[in-house]
Every structure is written in structure tokens, then in C-alpha cells.
Amino acid sequence: MMQAGLRNLLACLFAVLLLAACGPSEPDQRKAFIGFLQTDILARPGVRLPRPDAEKQKSFGDYAGHYAVILRFHERMNTTVGKPMQEATAKAAPRSIEDVVARKTEIAAVRAGFTQMRQALDAALAAAESERAALKQPEDLAKVYASAYQKLVTEPAATVREVFPVTDETFAAILALAELIEANKAAIRVSGSQVDVRNTALRNRVQAAITAMNTKQSAMTAAQQKLRQMVYGN
Template identity: 45%
Template sequence: MKNMLRFSALGLCLAFSLMLAACGNKEAEQRTAFIAFLQTRVLDKPGLRVPKPTEEEKASFGDYAAHYAVIADFNEGMNKSVSQPMGEVVAKGALRSIGDLATRRDDLKAAKEGLAGLRTALDQQLSKADAARAQLKQPEDLKQVYDKAYEKTVSAPAATFKEVFPALATTFDGALAVGDYLQKNKSKIQISGSSVTVTDPAVQAELNKMLQDLNSQSAAINAAQRKMQAMVRGS
């Protein structure tokens, strides 16, 4: 009987060891699948790509599916709270003629206020993603690939957006300043479409300088937008 008990205990230990080995192999397979997904579907693709895994793919990642959710959730949140609203802000602040500088000051003020809200939203999304990432426990081989994917899909887009914000804010400030100057000197300035007539040489000189500054600020926005487009498209 004692021999049988010892045999049973030995068999239990053996079964437990096999179970541990099986669990270890499962984790390795899940990690391999996740690394392959990040490498081939995110890093090897040009531009900003955050593909949605299929249910089968998520199952193959095991617990690492939650690691990808950190990246996916950031991009979804950024699209909803930053990218899409930014289009509305830019449209509201768009100027088609010098006359708009005088007549659409309320739109410009609203655009500037909206821009401040977008900056706050982006900071919140990035802070949330960074905090979630800091809690992740990853083997070194996965961490090396994940860090590159996180940089490409989270850190770099956030940094590029942050470059656009100051350029837009400066442009809105410049446009508002010109609008205020036009209003202040409206008795000396006549605007008809794109044509401007100024009766005071000193006012004309100051207005020309302000408009030149505004044009240079617009160039900074265009440069930031080109950088953003290059990041998204990968070219």
C-alpha cells in the first residue's frame, strides 16, 4: 500500500510538471504570435498602421491581447477626441480673404479656444496610454518589438500633433491681431473682396508687416501638416 501511495504521489508530481510545461509552451506560442503580428502588421508597414486583430488573432495572443489594446485604445481615443475635432477647428479658423480677418473674429476666437481643448485631450490620452504601458510585464524579446511599435503608433503621432498645436495657436493669435488692427483703423482702410485700400501710409506699412508675419506663420502650419501627412502615409 505504501508503494502504491508513493507511486500515486510521483504520478501527481509528474502530471503537475507536465501541466507547467504545457502552460509555459502556451505562453511562448502566444508571445511568438503577438511579436509576429506587431512586426509584420505594424512595424513592417509604411506609415501609421493600427490594424484591428481578428477574434482568432486576439485568442492567439492570450493575455498579450491586452498589451495591444493599450495601443489600439490610444489611437481610437486620439481619433475621436483630437483628429476629428481638429478638422472642425481648422475649418472654423480658415480664412479665405483679408476681409475675413475683420468679420470672422468670433470664429477665430472659437477656433483658438477649441485648439486648447484638443491639446488637453491629447495630453490625457497620452498620459493614460503611458500609465497603462508602464504596468505591462513583458519578456525582453517582446519588449524590444513592443517598444518600437509603441513609439511608431503612440509616441510619434502624439509628438507630431504637439508640433501642430503651437503653429496653429500662433496663427490664430496673428489673425486676431490683424482683425483687431483692421477694426481699430477701419476709417483708413477699405476692403472690397481681396482688394485693400489704405489711406494712411503708416497704417499701410504696419498692416503689411502684420500680414507678412501671418503668412510666415501659415508656412509653419503647412510644414507641420506635411510632417504629419508623411508620418501617416510613411512617405
Template identity: 40%
Template sequence: MTGRTLSRLHIGLVLILLALCGCGDEEATQRKAFIEFLQTRIVGKPGIHVPHLTAEETAAFGPYAKHYAVIADFNAALDDAVSKPMQQAIQNGTPHSLGEVVARRQDIAVVADGMAKMQAALDRELAKADAAHAALKQPDDLKPVYDAAYARDVTVPAKAWSEVFPDVEDGMKNMLALADFVAAHQNAVKIQGAMIQTSDPSLQPALTGMLDKIREKGEAVNKAQQRLNALIVGG
């Protein structure tokens, strides 16, 4: 091997090492930018925040933009499969009077059936996000910050939503039971505005029990919604 060949080989090795060093510096810069983003835009702020990345941020984070996509994709799926359907279901299916409990039985039944589907969708999306999270390879300085952001934007809201479903479903089922009870005893049970009365004293205990259950579940749903809202805004 000639001296010129050795010189060329040396230059080639130097260029490769410089390139590798440059890559390392670039990764460190991307990681630093991503950590700062997570700390200032998610972890360090009260409430739930899932900012949309700009083109500049996506470029600045490099491969870590895909790490953020795990959080963002879950929240997009949560919005489409749970939050929006829940809002629509409550808006369309919640009766505003005792008379509507009977008149809108079919709407109430649709809402009750939809709760199980929404819960299944939430469980599915959470499992997908958890699997993607577990598969991420992250340096020691990034991992705890990312884990905190993931808990804030994925784990905690998923748990909060899971606590809403049972009470809403039970509340709707209690309303269905009341509607069926009134239909079965329509000659003895009358609804007038906010009042429901029966001319048969033997029916009163069952009627009172159903009304109490509806009231209790209504209060539970309100409290669950308040907790969820406080979580979102950071109360």
C-alpha cells in the same frame, strides 16, 4: 500513507506538471503570434497602422491582446479628441480671404481657443498610455518589438501633433489681431478681394507686419501638416 495513496499523489503531480507545461506552451504560442503581428502589421510597414483586432486575433494573442489595447485605445482617443476636432475646426474656422478674417472673427476665436483644449487632451491621453506602457510586464523577446510598435503608433504621432498646435494657435491669434486692427481703423483700412489698403501711411508698418506674421504662420502650418501626413503614410 499507502502505496495506492502514493500512486494517486504521483498521478496528481504529473497532471499538474503537464497542465503547467501546457500553459507555458500556450503562452509561448500567444506571444509568438503577437510578436509576428506587431512586426508584420505595424513595425515592418511604412507609416502609422493601428489594425483592429479580429475575434480570432484577440483569442490568439491571449493576455497580450490587452497590451495591444494600450496602443489601440490611445489612437482611438487621439482620433476623437484631436484629429476629428482639428479637422472640423480647420474646416469651419479657417478664413479663405482677407474679408473673411474680419467677417468670421468669432469662428476664428473659437478655433484659437480650441487649440489649447486639444493640446491638453493629447497630453492627458499620452500620459495615460505611457503609464500603461510602463506597467506592462513583457518577456525579453517581446519587449523591443512592442516598444518599436508603441513608438511608431503612439510616441511619434503624439510629438507630430504637438508641433502642429502652436503654429495653428499663433496663426489664428494673428488673424484675430488683424481683424481687430481693421475694426479699430475701419475708416482708414479697406479690404478689396485679396488686397488690403490703408489711406493712413502711419498704419502701413503695423498692417504689413501683421500680414507678414499671418503669411509666415500659414507656411509653418502647411509644413507641419505635410510632416504629419508624411508620417501617417510613411513618406
């Protein structure tokens, strides 16, 4: 019976060794993952997040989890920043000066929402940085991964951050115009985008407020265009 037990134990050990031999070694896994980062991410324009199939992920071994750090960052950012920002911008964009006055409360609420988005972005980036710090990477992989992380995490976060101040300034200018008109509604007639002000001094103030709003809106559009260029690589 002891001999039979020994034979069974040796058979199990042999099976385990055979299975281990069939899987890719750590150097092969690292080579596959480095090749993926270089070919599918760094060599392509814009911020692209390819989704390796199960077979390809298997070839990465534990390094598949390193790419998951980047994917999780984008999932968090898209959910808490990207989609809310698109919806808020479309919702708050005034179609006329009359619209500015009529929707002042709504625009103020959207402006406040951007503060929450900025905090959400900071939280998403902090989570990614913490997860990255825990990764163990050989030097050759660390260099390539750092470039991929810079392209897919660091740069997108920095570019999105640039949108927040100019967006806040734009909303501030819009609300300043609305408040000026409301405070002097007896002397100002608004119809669509036409503003009729008889008093010269007040007309100058209104025109200055409109000019400031238009300038800030142009700056916000430029920041959004920069973000699109980074994402699509144009």
C-alpha cells in the same frame, strides 16, 4: 459512491488538462504577438492600426490586451484631438482678409478650442503610459513592443504636439490683423482680399500684419504636412 465521485473528479481534471493542452502555450502566444508587431506594424510604412480578427487575437492570449493599450490611445486621440482639429481648421480658415475681420469672434473661439485639444492629447498619452507601465513582458517581447509603441504612440503624439504652437501663432496673427483693421476701419477699405489704405504709415503696418499672417499660415501648413507624412509614411 466514493469510487464514482472519484471517477467523476478525475474525468473533470482530465477534461481541464485536455482543454489546456489544446490552447497555445505562453511562448507560442508571445511568438505570435511578436510576429504580428514585426510584420503588420514595424515592417509597414506610416501609422497603421491593423485589427486582428478573433482567431488571431486568441493566438496572442493575454498579449492581445497589450495591443489594446495602443488601440485605446488612438481611439482617444482621434475622438478628442484628430476629428476636432480637422473640423476646427476647416471652419476657421479665412478665405479672404474681409473674412478675417468678419469672423474674428469665431476664429478666437476656435483658437481657444485648440488649448482643450492639447490637454486632451496630454491626457490620452498619460493614460497610455500608465497602462503600458502595468504590462508584464518578457525581454524579447518588451523590445519589439517598445518599437511598436514608439511608432504608434510616442511619435504620433510628439508630431501632433508640434502642430499646436504654430497653429496658435497663426490664429494670433490672423486676429492681430483683424484687430488692426477694426481699430482703423475709418481709414481702411477692405474688399475681399484687397486692402486700400491711403496713409503710408498705416499701410505699412497693415502690410506687415498681412505678411506675418501669411508666414504663420505657411508654417502651420508645413506642420500639418509633416503630420500627414508621418501618418501615411510618404
